Amino acid sequence: MSELNKIALKIISNGKGILAADESNRTMTNRLDAVNVASTPENRLLFREMLFSSEAMKECIGGVILYDETIKQTSSFGKSIPDLISSVGSVAGIKVDTGIKDLANSSEEKITEGLDGLRERLKKYYQLGARFTKWRSVYIIGESYPSKLAINSNAHALARYSALVQENKMVPIVEPEVLMDGDHSADSCFDKTTEVIKKCFEELILHKVDLTGIILKPNMILAGKQSKNKLSSEDVSKKTLECLKNSVPSEVPGIAFLSGGQSEIEATENLNLININNNTNFIMTYSYGRALQQSALKIWSKNTKDIESTQNTFNHRARMCSLAAKGKWSNNFENK
Ligand code: 13P
16 A cells, blocks of 8 residues: 555545635635634634634544645644644645636636646645645536636646645645536536546546545536526435546545535535445545535634634534445434
8 A cells, every 4th residue: 555545545534534624815704704703814723723623623534624824823722733633633734726717718717726836835835744735626517618628728737736746745635626606407517527527537647646645526416506407415426426436547545525515414415325325436525615614613703712612513514524424424413
């Protein structure tokens, strides 16, 4: 077993998943503005360190994705943030893309940037304690979208990123996110997601990336947010499994889904059914941002001194996701 494979398995095995706490300062400011909390470096740290020192971290969170600001911060307990995370048996990760920009010659679409100087930045992040990384590309669905141009250029960047990350002894999370925005059908999401993921693996293989040392972070197969024809959770799970079975090489150890705008319960129920119906050898778990943090943030915003209620809320959500990662969740457990 390679070292990279070991790290990947440590992050996603035994019902553990990933806490995506890597919102950029801009995104975090939007989240904090929405609940009337000032977006200062201190407040961003306060909320995040509360999550990282919660009870459920030990059993449920195998890895935490951090943002550049957070990985360099020191917690109120005096430990660096990566040390705080590893002290509870979890692995610190870091978002290394520098964001999305308009794609030249297809300006409704996006290209993810961040390859320039990446090798040097990776070395610094490793020294700070990171052992895995994230790079997210996004794709819209429309009549002629995602275009071949967006699919090919983003796959190329994801592969170059992954190769550099492995060269620096870290596990790359490969995140091609086909967005939920729009009124497209689930069939369309299925077809486009399949095409996007297949192209990513074609490029990863071309760039000689060790597939046993990556984690794929895809969207689930869902109808667009504005579509009137939503799939049942059972069908979401079956279509998602079929798509991944068709497009992901068997060497990949695991798949950690993004929540992408699903509600906390939806994201939990869908993951639970994916695990109940799992007819693949892939570990299927979560790498949720909003679906792990939303309720905790709301509770915290009511009284930013109430650490206990905030942590209890996060603990509950993380435990529900962990049960779903084992196919053992039930709606009955939701009434704490
Ligand atoms: P969401 O689960 O809120 O979609 O965030 C996951 C993530 O890391 C997006 O890049």
